[in-house]
Amino acid sequence: MNQEIVDALNAQIGHEYENYMLYEQASAYCDDRGLDGAAKLFRKQADGELEHARKVTDYVRDARGKVVIPIIKAQKSEFGSGEEVFLAAFEREKETTAKIYKIRDLAWKAGDHATFEMLTWFVNEQVEEENLTDKLLSVVRGFGEKHLFLIEAYISHLK
Ligand SMILES: [Fe+2]
Numbered sequence: 001m002n003q004e005i006v007d008a009l010n011a012q013i014g015h016e017y018e019n020y021m022l023y024e025q026a027s028a029y030c031d032d033r034g035l036d037g038a039a040k041l042f043r044k045q046a047d048g049e050l051e052h053a054r055k056v057t058d059y060v061r062d063a064r065g066k067v068v069i070p071i072i073k074a075q076k077s078e079f080g081s082g083e084e085v086f087l088a089a090f091e092r093e094k095e096t097t098a099k100i101y102k103i104r105d106l107a108w109k110a111g112d113h114a115t116f117e118m119l120t121w122f123v124n125e126q127v128e129e130e131n132l133t134d135k136l137l138s139v140v141r142g143f144g145e146k147h148l149f150l151i152e153a154y155i156s157h158l159k
């Protein structure tokens with residue numbers, strides 16, 4: 001791996017940990033409001049983000065790069081509304097997708113087939129992550145802030 005790709009992958013590890021923290025904050029927000037289903041769903045998402053961070057970490061190790069986890073930024077802990085929480089999740093997933101695409105482009109240009117292939121898993125994962133958070137946001141917007149508890153019923157029907 002060239003150093004530019006190692007650096008980009010290390011930055012992605014940091015980004016995935018930031019995603020983990022954002023989902024933990026979202027989970028805490030929902031828990032605080034008695035939205036147990038949403039709190040559980042965001043906790044599950046948080047666990048997924050930890051797995052993503054580890055997946056990139058393990059790849060860097062396997063490819064004999066040096067793992068350097070960057071400074072992790074504190075995440076938003078105040079939300080003005082339920083909608084804001086779900087919007088933050090959706091916006092973050094779109095941001096993550098853009099970052100994955102950028103590193104994959106970099107790998108392609110460098111002829112780094114191994115990194116390119118490894119990132120294919122993330123490309124597919126992001127389709128699911130964007131779909132889920134976009135749907136949840138639509139449901140929250142549809143029910144309206146006063147009927148946030150209805151989202152619990154919706155979540156209970158998710159696979
Ligand atoms: Fe992720």
Ligand SMILES: [Fe+2]
Nearest residue numbers: 019093096129
């Ligand atoms: Fe994600």
